[in-house]
Amino acid sequence: MSTATDSTDHLLEGLNPSQREAVTLPDGPALVIAGAGSGKTRVLTSRIGYLLGEGRARPHEVLAITFTNRAAGEMRERVDQLVGASRGMWVMTFHAACGRILRREADRLGYRSNFTIYDQADQVRVVKACLEELGRDPKRFPPRGIHSRISSEKNRLVSATQFRENIGNFFEQVVADVFELYERRLHASNAMDFDDLLVRSVDLLESFDDVRERWQGAFNHLLVDEYQDTNHAQYRIVRLLSDAHRNVFVVGDVDQAIYTWRGADIRNILDFERDFPDARVVRLEQNYRSSQRILDAANAVIENNAGRIEKRLWSDLGMGEPIRVIEAEDEHDEARIVAARIGGLLEGGSSASDIAVFYRTNAQSRVLEDLLVRHGVPYQVIGGPRFYERAEIKDAMAYLSVLDNPSDEIALRRIINQPRRGIGDASVDRLSATAGFSGRSLWTALEDPEGAGLATAAARSVRAFRAMMDDLRDRAVELPVGDLMELLLERNGVIELLEAERTIEASGRIENLQELVGVAREYVARSEEPSLAGFLQEVSLTADADALAAADESGGGRVTLMTLHNAKGLEFDAVFVIGMEQNLFPHARSIEEANIEEERRLCYVAITRARRELVLVYARQRTLFGARGFNAPSQFIAEIPENLIEHERRPAAFGSTTRGGSSSGWQPSSAGATTQLQGIAPRDDAPTLSVGDNVMHDQLGEGVVTGTADGGQVIVRFRSDGSERRLLLAYAPLKRI
């Protein structure tokens, strides 16, 4: 019998022997090799519960690291369900944990604890500004490229100075110059980028013995999920924080490492046993998700990779259905096949939410969406524009950033003339230059606009802006952040302006802003110590507020479309992978860069998402970037043993319009309503319409006239889809209602 006491018995119920072994391991380093669908989250949460139940750790002594906020939230929830004790426990991402540590120790590094966190767009903007200052042509040196180089150097803990010592060509020379300037600018703005959160934490822990000891003592158990996704900086943090107690419990799967292109270093997991020679290693190979046939396919494919830890998934769910491989004529045929098969599954009683379609590149979703709409299949696309990247949200957040940290020049520049208040680029440049001369911040320069040589009108606007911000800063002291947000939106006049616009887009923006106020209120209600800075920190580390939440809540009853990368961690009864072609998947770029192994891992991830049914589709020809091309079927198809596959080949297409029953009644809608009406005789009973009239269109439904134009044109916004169309009065089937 194990040493489990009554309080921990229930944590081990239903675990298989390997899972149980992992959960109950003694203190010391541990590596859990967790295959897809092997219950790793369960092992992690049970392990935490077990440590608490055994009295080996108190909640605040546990640091559990995940890679996404979502995963952190789920883990916290499951720990709560298990032992109801996640309060005070650090269950969060690397970035959030580092941010928290850095806020407390900021002064050691010459930062103020209210430092701002720049997101990707901010970072690129700074790079661009640096290039301009250095007089480098952004065409020859694209800011995004320079930025990504700087970021990858930082993730490898290479400083600007170290980088300069090893430059080999002119491009790197420019990168080195920008790198140095970029770091100085961020520091001057009391700002950190995402990489800084990790890099500065390493600096902090390495440079200050007392700080290191304090944080090493703060936790006595460190757990890391998705360890194969750690980059070098994160690896150093794990080492630094676990050095004293060495209770480091990492879970991962090399075969699911699909993020090396963004800095993840699989050597971290491959070398774990070298780093910790006394590490206990547990393999979780029993899969609770898929049929054996699906696992056989996954195993066979991944065995072609060299750099891996030997592992073979098995399941007791039976052999299941054969894997279907289908040849399509082109991407339209492919979409038709998938839509029809999905239709069949739905008729057979499957739930749409149990079905997913994966593709390598986002652009592939479009054709399929068309077909699903025609077939009346409800679907959702994961990915796309994110809540916190929308302009109005970023503007509102920039206001908050300036209120909290007026040194944040990027944020200040963003809002100083937003909404328009007559402070143009020229004025801002003057203010900034004046500030630069006297070594002050742009914010300080706003106190004396005349001193910077601004004209009276501009100076007045600057004073008014500064007065408004000062006032808001005063209010920020007592006002909860939700109320503060509401107040500033009222004061800066954004809502009023949007309301005046009276367009669909504007009311969408208002809704977004209201949602943001709601998010802030919700933050205040939920936090132990709500603050403006805390809210900013949380938001800047959250990128996906709506996309994934929406997937959970409104996702019921919808087929899910997403990229292969987004599929990690999810599972569906039926999985379709489209675009199974050489050059598309594996992607041409990966082939060029000899990165086939990572693409193969992506394929492994895709296959192992399926519970019962897996359909792989390739097209003989496809239009890419406007050009038609032929590709061979993906090499990964050939890597699946033939006896697991059932091939289906459609008879050669005769002409696409006559195929597919449910799409037959559909009429293609051409781009503009005016062209659609070509060849129809003009009518003479056309109504006279003016702006504001409500109208009815035979095909497009109800709408409102928003303008008129020469040649008898009328501009109508339709209620059904919010689209605005230019119609010819003489032809359009319109009547006033």
Add this chain to the structure above:
DNA sequence: GGTAGCACCAAAAGC
């Protein structure tokens, strides 16, 4: 200061 037109480019995306 706003936008129409045009040239250019094109993988994936967490924090």
Add this chain to the structure above:
DNA sequence: TGGTGCTACC
């Protein structure tokens, strides 16, 4: 093909 970012204009 379609989205984006810059220039040239109003």
